Amino acid sequence: LTTIPARRGRIYDRRGRLLAGSEEQYRVSIALNEVRDTAALERALVRSLGLPRARVDKAFAGPYPYFYGPFSAEAVDAIRAVRGVHFTVLYNRVYPMQSLADRLLGHLDPDGNHGVEGMEKSLDTLLQGTPGAAQYLVDGRGTAVPVSAEPPRDAVAGHDVYLTIDADLQGIAEGALRSAVVADGALGGDIVMLDVHSGEF
Secondary structure (H helix, E strand, C coil): CEEECCCCCCEECCCCCEEEEEEEEEEEEECHHHCCCHHHHHHHHHHHHCCCHHHHHHHCCCCCCEEEEEEEHHHHHHHCCCCCEEEEEEEEEECCCCCCCHHHHCCECCCCCCECCHHHHHCHHHHCCECEEECEEECCCCCEEECCCCCCECCECCCCEECCCCHHHHHHHHHHHHHHHHHHCCCCCCCCCCCCCCCCC
């Protein structure tokens, strides 16, 4: 039984700008008994994945070469359709605006499965999604064969969330707060922003 990871939901600001997302990455395994042109595949791995030729040669000396990576979607694109190449999907949590609102957003545990601080923690049940599963039998040659009686269960991505914060205003507020803390020699501080026309915080 193989677990299929679910993509964690994205977090956006009020205008739909991405604050936290899940970048799809891959690990690569090779079933040599399925490969039609081993030499061509070795060259493709060196070229596409940026692997040293010596490392590829060493891995191909065994029956089931495995390359941990993880590798980006762009890197594996050239070998997606090659017979005998199999992929394990991973999702790496990324924060495109770097440290912006990092205390508010929080972060995930080392395994990347659960939020441990901030919005990642408080919205964890909404964001995490539901993993899928697939059942295989391995034949005498090491080929994984899907079990027809147990169809794969697709992973369900987590829900996307839109926060009420505005990334531009958040950046201005954080910059002003940092300057004030340094100028006053303070240990920290808080800032409140108010729309004088609507009274909205």
